[in-house]
Amino acid sequence: MTQPEELLKTLSDIAHDPGARLAACLAEGRKAVGVFPYYVPEELAYAAGFLPFGIWGAQGTVREAGRYFPAFYCSIARTGLDLALRGKLDGLSAVIMPSVCDTLRPFTQNFKSAKPDIPFLFLAHPQNRKEDFGVAYTISEYRRVKAELEAVADKKITDEAIRGAIRVYNENRAARREFVRLAGAHPEAVSPAGRAAALKSAYFMDKAAHTELLSRLNDSLRALPSVAWTGVKVVTSGILADGDNLLDLFERHGIAIAADDIAHESRSFRTDASETGDPLESLARQFAAQTDDPLLYEPDLAHRGAHLVELVETAGARGVVFIMMQFCDPEELDYPNVKNALDKAGIPSVAIGYDRQMRDFGQAGTSLEAFADMLKS
Numbered sequence: 001m002t003q004p005e006e007l008l009k010t011l012s013d014i015a016h017d018p019g020a021r022l023a024a025c026l027a028e029g030r031k032a033v034g035v036f037p038y039y040v041p042e043e044l045a046y047a048a049g050f051l052p053f054g055i056w057g058a059q060g061t062v063r064e065a066g067r068y069f070p071a072f073y074c075s076i077a078r079t080g081l082d083l084a085l086r087g088k089l090d091g092l093s094a095v096i097m098p099s100v101c102d103t104l105r106p107f108t109q110n111f112k113s114a115k116p117d118i119p120f121l122f123l124a125h126p127q128n129r130k131e132d133f134g135v136a137y138t139i140s141e142y143r144r145v146k147a148e149l150e151a152v153a154d155k156k157i158t159d160e161a162i163r164g165a166i167r168v169y170n171e172n173r174a175a176r177r178e179f180v181r182l183a184g185a186h187p188e189a190v191s192p193a194g195r196a197a198a199l200k201s202a203y204f205m206d207k208a209a210h211t212e213l214l215s216r217l218n219d220s221l222r223a224l225p226s227v228a229w230t231g232v233k234v235v236t237s238g239i240l241a242d243g244d245n246l247l248d249l250f251e252r253h254g255i256a257i258a259a260d261d262i263a264h265e266s267r268s269f270r271t272d273a274s275e276t277g278d279p280l281e282s283l284a285r286q287f288a289a290q291t292d293d294p295l296l297y298e299p300d301l302a303h304r305g306a307h308l309v310e311l312v313e314t315a316g317a318r319g320v321v322f323i324m325m326q327f328c329d330p331e332e333l334d335y336p337n338v339k340n341a342l343d344k345a346g347i348p349s350v351a352i353g354y355d356r357q358m359r360d361f362g363q364a365g366t367s368l369e370a371f372a373d374m375l376k377s
């Protein structure tokens with residue numbers, strides 16, 4: 001059986017060089033569609049034969065996008081547009097851009113005007129996603145995006161093809177959920193950076209190929225003996241936690257990630273879609289079933305806090321690290337409520353600021369070191 005290190009390295013290499021993956025895909029003659037966060041029904045693009053290619057910005061300095069966004073703007077939007085303006089997304093057949101938050105709404109229009117050579121597919125999700133009228137609205141939006149993808153692909157997307165794509169995606173979501181569980185059980189074999197890279201690589205690969213590699217990694221982790229962890233285990237919460245500089249600090253201070261409530265990670269594969277019936281309705285109901293996400297309307301304010309408490313207890317973690325994306329209103333507005341729930345349950349937490357352009361991790365390192373010491377004592 002292949003050792004976990006070998007498979008982790010393969011996935012990590014993919015996660016660290018998305019540009020090479022896109023170039024390889026195009027060289028093989030497969031077209032790709034860019035997918036911005038959040039909750040895009042990628043299955044529609046997959047069913048049309050495209051490789052859905054995730055774009056959540058990139059770590060580093062913004063060079064061109066400053067003409068469109070001020071410095072105090074979410075770095076997913078700033079660095080995402082920067083990638084486009086520097087030609088890093090050239091070759092994509094189209095991009096699908098949702099508008100779930102107040103940052104993404106203007107971002108979609110800036111992208112459309114700044115990069116007119118990439119066909120732009122707008123997607124609006126309803127706030128009231130659970131009621132029948134909300135589901136009907138989501139279906140109508142998915143139907144419109146499907147028609148636009150058909151025009152780009154110059155072919156019809158059949159219901160059978162979408163159901164096939166849903167099967168491929170459900171298998172991948174299940175493999176990622178299992179990997180999260182195994183990585184939490186084996187922190188001696190999967191570092192925080194390795195864990196993030198294995199999950200991130202899914203954004204740049206055909207999901208069937210990612211499932212195949214990740215399932216082999218899961219098998220190799222399942223075969224490992226149980227080893228007592230001498231550090232501490234936490235749950236991470238936030239939008240993104242994929243920077244090696246940040247995650248190496250977790251490792252340095254003996255902090256393992258037992259589970260996560262990260263938008264780029266577990267929030268994106270918590271919920272499956274039905275593989276039978278009308279596939280557009282299946283995808284709309286999958287979106288309706290998403291909960292415990294500060295980006296989505298939730299009338300029960302206590303719900304997400306209770307979810308996080310349960311996640312900590314189920315994963316055997318000792319605390320929560322909030323990785324707060326700078327200038328992200330939805331996360332910041334939700335934070336006091338969720339923190340109160342943790343405080344009431346006696347679960348310690350710490351919040352550290354993070355964004356795609358961060359270069360100095362001194363303050364984050366000090367906070368994590370103090371938090372780990374506190375949990376150990």
Ligand code: SF4
Binds near residue numbers: 295
């Ligand atoms: S990080 Fe926050 S502000 Fe930025 S796109 Fe995501 S939800 Fe919107």
